[in-house]
Amino acid sequence: MGVLNLPLLMVAAFLLLTLGIGLCFTRISTSFREYALGDQAWHTAPLMGTLLTLIYGGGRLMVGVEQVHNFVLAWVFFILLTSFLPHWVISWLALRMTPFMRNLSMSDSIGRVYGRYPRIITGFANICFVILTIAIQINVMSRSISMCSDLFALLKFRFDCFIPIVTAPFILAVLGFRGGSSTALMGMAAGIVTILAWNRWIEPTTAMNGSFIAMVVNGLVMRVVHYVSLKLKT
Numbered sequence: 001m002g003v004l005n006l007p008l009l010m011v012a013a014f015l016l017l018t019l020g021i022g023l024c025f026t027r028i029s030t031s032f033r034e035y036a037l038g039d040q041a042w043h044t045a046p047l048m049g050t051l052l053t054l055i056y057g058g059g060r061l062m063v064g065v066e067q068v069h070n071f072v073l074a075w076v077f078f079i080l081l082t083s084f085l086p087h088w089v090i091s092w093l094a095l096r097m098t099p100f101m102r103n104l105s106m107s108d109s110i111g112r113v114y115g116r117y118p119r120i121i122t123g124f125a126n127i128c129f130v131i132l133t134i135a136i137q138i139n140v141m142s143r144s145i146s147m148c149s150d151l152f153a154l155l156k157f158r159f160d161c162f163i164p165i166v167t168a169p170f171i172l173a174v175l176g177f178r179g180g181s182s183t184a185l186m187g188m189a190a191g192i193v194t195i196l197a198w199n200r201w202i203e204p205t206t207a208m209n210g211s212f213i214a215m216v217v218n219g220l221v222m223r224v225v226h227y228v229s230l231k232l233k234t
Helices: 002-028 032-037 044-055 058-071 073-094 106-114 116-142 151-160 163-174 181-206 211-233
Strands: none
Touching: 058 073, 073 163, 106 116, 106 163, 106 181, 116 151, 116 163, 116 181, 151 163, 163 181, 163 211, 181 211
């Protein structure tokens, strides 16, 4: 019984520790830089190493090793090609992130731009993303010797819960788009419906992930709703 409850105890301890750290630093920190770095002046190399360690976790490592074993160099070239666009977009958005550096989270950033309810939805999406991330890490630790067959599906589902809902409003906010709460809610709802419909009817026949498509639909719906609302006001 103790062994069976070990993953649950690990999750509970991690969540309680994270909650305590978050509450502590939220009260004493006034900016994202202070929250993330404290009073230390990090050099580029240690900072990049820390970020890569956080981003490239055990789940990515296990999936990468498994797929390289199955597809050899084809998977390596696929990762290189598909990683170029996201990293280019991130580097481009980083130049416009100065107004958002005082926010402690993506939920805070979206809440300041779109209002209370989009902030709540973003917070729930982030919670789901983090819970699935913890589940992946626990899965990796408990199956460090033998590969888990459903690890790739769990990793994909984690992004399906996050990218279609949060990414488009955040990118539009960084680019200067300002809309009301209803605009963000309509976009998020469109992203959720799109990814659900894609996973139900399109992905089984095409084997293509629909997170990016749902993110684009989210952004387009936000722009259309914002444009229509402005026309109705005038």
